[in-house]
Amino acid sequence: MLSRTADSLFWLARYLERADNTARIVDAASRLAATPDSYAGGSNEWESALAAAGALGAFVATGRQPDRDTAIDFLAFSADNPSSIKSCLQTARHNARAERAALTTDMWQAINTGWLDLRRFDGARMDRQTLNRFLDAVKEACLRFDGSAYRTMLRSDNFFFLKLGVYLERADSTARILDVKYHLLLPEGARVGGGLDYYQWASILRSVSSVTAYRWVYHDSLRPWHIADLLILNEKMPRSLANCYDNLADTLDDLSQAYGTQGPAQRVARSVFSRLRNTEISEIFQKHGLHEFLTDFIKDNGRLGTAIRDQYLA
Numbered sequence: 001m002l003s004r005t006a007d008s009l010f011w012l013a014r015y016l017e018r019a020d021n022t023a024r025i026v027d028a029a030s031r032l033a034a035t036p037d038s039y040a041g042g043s044n045e046w047e048s049a050l051a052a053a054g055a056l057g058a059f060v061a062t063g064r065q066p067d068r069d070t071a072i073d074f075l076a077f078s079a080d081n082p083s084s085i086k087s088c089l090q091t092a093r094h095n096a097r098a099e100r101a102a103l104t105t106d107m108w109q110a111i112n113t114g115w116l117d118l119r120r121f122d123g124a125r126m127d128r129q130t131l132n133r134f135l136d137a138v139k140e141a142c143l144r145f146d147g148s149a150y151r152t153m154l155r156s157d158n159f160f161f162l163k164l165g166v167y168l169e170r171a172d173s174t175a176r177i178l179d180v181k182y183h184l185l186l187p188e189g190a191r192v193g194g195g196l197d198y199y200q201w202a203s204i205l206r207s208v209s210s211v212t213a214y215r216w217v218y219h220d221s222l223r224p225w226h227i228a229d230l231l232i233l234n235e236k237m238p239r240s241l242a243n244c245y246d247n248l249a250d251t252l253d254d255l256s257q258a259y260g261t262q263g264p265a266q267r268v269a270r271s272v273f274s275r276l277r278n279t280e281i282s283e284i285f286q287k288h289g290l291h292e293f294l295t296d297f298i299k300d301n302g303r304l305g306t307a308i309r310d311q312y313l314a
């Protein structure tokens with residue numbers, strides 16, 4: 001495969017996953033913003049949403065204040081933000097069109113139809129009902145593409161590079177969402193385990209569609225260490241860091257068999273996965289600190305992205 005094709009497929013998947021993740025972050029912030037004042041505390045959920053999406057620095061550079069309308073515009077619609085939902089979907093569609101021969105008909109129709117449907121939203125008059133319709137349409141378009149890929153695509157290197165993009169981006173997003181919740185979202189002086197803390201953790205679970213999974217696994221009320229365990233170490237949870245790295249390690253092994261050689265990407269993925277598999281949640285909280293653990297993980301995830309680029313996409 002040409003490195004250009006591999007790069008286009010890798011980033012097609014990353015941009016679609018980023019659009020889906022950002023839609024979920026905006027949805028979580030919207031839910032938190034709708035809580036009664038007695039639960040809202042002193043936090044700025046929209047600033048937290050910008051931080052979770054990795055866009056706070058770029059937003060601050062615009063000179064605007066992070067309120068509902070400015071944050072939604074920047075995260076969902078702004079052409080000045082290359083990671084806004086519409087920018088991500090537009091770039092993903094451009095990559096898909098450039099590599100249509102590498103996609104199945106169902107995959108192309110899913111992304112093209114999704115993009116055309118979403119073009120009718122322009123950010124104007126974004127009341128809560130309209131915002132919910134937009135976010136649902138984004139998530140549906142991404143799910144339709146993902147489902148068509150799994151149902152119709154030959155398990156070849158085309159499929160493998162798409163998977164690498166999905167799971168690398170998903171791991172980064174899950175880590176950032178957890179880090180923002182633990183490090184930034186709870187106002188100073190608010191009690192960990194209190195009503196505000198409980199509601200915010202519940203909102204995080206909803207943002208990654210994991211409320212039902214939590215109940216199946218723990219049979220307990222929401223507890224921060226259980227939620228962290230689910231989203232970091234539970235290999236059966238599709239958005240957990242451990243599940244992402246299980247898939248990344250397996251997919252890189254598939255590529256190494258297809259190309260007859262291994263390299264730094266395989267070694268980095270196996271190292272991170274082994275560390276996750278051999279860690280307990282109590283060790284993360286007591287020995288490392290959750291913020292420090294997640295910060296290190298995000299750096300390692302970026303290191304894997306660099307290794308994949310140098311090994312396959314350059």
